[in-house]
Amino acid sequence: MRRAVREWLARYAPEGVVAVALSGGADSLALTAAACAEAAAVDALIVDHGLQDGSAEVAALTAVLALKLGCRSAQVLPVTVAHPGGPEAAARQARYAALDAARQGLPVLLGHTLDDQAETVLLGLARGSGARSIQGMTAFDVPWGRPLLGVRRAVTRELCGDLGMNPWEDPHNSAPEFTRVRLRTEVLPLLEEVLGGGVAAALARTATQLREDGEVLDGLAEELLGAAREGAALRIETLATAAPALRRRALRAWLLAGGAKSLTDSSLRAVEVLITQWRGQGGVAVGGSPTGTRLVAAREHGRLILRSE
Structure with a gap:
């Protein structure tokens, strides 16, 4: 975990000052702990979506834990989730808008893991909209940083256990009405069983290869665009x-x-x-x-x- 964060900081934020999106779940808690160990300064941003009873209390406790881990500040960001496009999309839109408004020019580290990357690739395959849709998430898409794309979700939980932290379990992360939850709990385990393991890592590796190819093609397409402009x-x-x-x-x-x-x-x-x-x-x-x-x-x-x- 520390090595993943250290390598990300060296490449994308050598000054070592970052914000981290902290939900209280295992991935973001482990990321925050590793960032506090490796970065010069870490500001924790805790978004309270207000979608469950007691969410404000969870957010407040998470802010206290962030300071104990070594964050120089911890800010709770209450948001209103009331937009079209389904609950997942609406919550995501509200969350990213709040994080962007509060980051004060800093890159924001997100706790997306290799498992999240594999799920994203599968969702892109289902859309069938070309190689771009299965390139997955990037390590740094300004201002969003993802140091853990090479780290398994099990590792973040292991680190939380080693540090004696009890992550908050968002009930939405186990609700079968959400497509990503079913991918996580049903589809990927079945693929791992049928194909003999290593599926999540292979999907993430495919995303990396396609993204590298895509960067070359985008550069050539930009040259074509310049030649065609009138x-x-x-x-x-x-x-x-x-x-x-x-x-x-x-x-x-x-x-x-x-x-x-x-x-x-x-x-x-x-x-x-x-x-x-x-x-x-x-x-x-x-x-x-x-x-x-x-x-x-x-x-x-x-x-x-x-x-x-």
Whole structure:
């Protein structure tokens, strides 16, 4: 645990001052303990989602424990979870917004482990939206740091036991109505049994390999995008002769930069058809707004443009 945090700090935060998202669970408790042993200063940020009775008391006790572990500060962040998209997504959105607002410019360490990475890869496979969706989580996606992506969940629990800490067990982490919980408790154990073990590590390793490949492809796609630019538009001829993998990556970057929302693989490929199989068809909607306008990618005079309708 200490080595994982030490290596992360050396690469991404050599000054050694970080915040840590502390839920009171085993992963974040173990991460906080290791960070206090390795970092110059650690600020604990404890988000209280208010979704269970007594959550405020749990948060307060967790803050006390953070100070005992050696954090220079411990701040409880009460949030209101009241957004569309399901309880998991709503809680995540509220949590990350609170952490971002309270971090005071520091990177925030998250307790995601190798097991979490494996679950993320399986979820990406189920979506079927290409290699990007199974690249998993990165070690540092500013401002979010994940030092434990090479550490098993069992190790964090072992460390908590060694230090005499009793982690808080979030009831949501065992609720079968959540897809990730069923992956954790049913799917991954079955895969480990059927395939003879090592599945979680193999999935995490696959994510790392795909992410490394993806970084190279993204760099090449950026070069293609630069060559195709003509003001705010893109030259069709340049894109049409490019390799499909690079063309789609360039299109994705251009659409997102132009304001596209919730860009799916199907909508991206529909835009690509405007380049490769154009038969005079109209544009493709790639986003909308509450005011009723929508963003449309269209072909016009040998160029690909974005316009509002």
